[in-house]
Amino acid sequence: MxxxxxxxxxxxxxxxxxxxxxxxxxxxxxxxxxxxTIKEIQALSQRLKVAKLLRQNKTYNEIEETTGASTATISRINRCLHYGADGYTTILNRLEGKEE
Incomplete structure (x- = not known):
């Protein structure tokens, strides 16, 4: 597909x-x-870390403190995890050794 x-x-x-x-x-x-740019790479890596922490059920405050991401960014990533194209889920499962 x-x-x-x-x-x-x-x-x-x-x-x-x-x-x-x-x-x-x-x-x-x-x-x-x-x-x-360095900032773009940092932003991408930050988003992946936020997704990992969300999957670990960390709070927005904990994620903000750990990553420096804004609550708007955290919220957007959370929406992607729940209603997105499953890109984060695919990658996180692979990184965690949980192939689909």
Whole structure:
């Protein structure tokens, strides 16, 4: 089954193919450092940490203190976890060794 996204287009397909071609963390660092700003990488990594903490049932206050994320960001990620495209769930399950 193919997921249909509002952001799907040939440019995005090519970006995702590029990411999937990366072989290890070192290559990820090199690619993302070139393609993103430091702030963008920090924002992405912060969002993943927020998602992990939400799955651990941490409170918004605990998450805000740990990550520095705003309550608006935490709320958005929480909505994605419950009503989104299951991207966070897929990745978190894989990171936790709970393949679907």
């Amino acid at each position: 193919t997921y249909e996204s509002k952001l799907k287009n040939p440019f995005t397909d090519e970006l995702f193919e590029a990411v999937l071609s990366l072989k290890d963390i070192e290559e990820c660092y090199r690619f993302f450092e070139d393609i993103c």
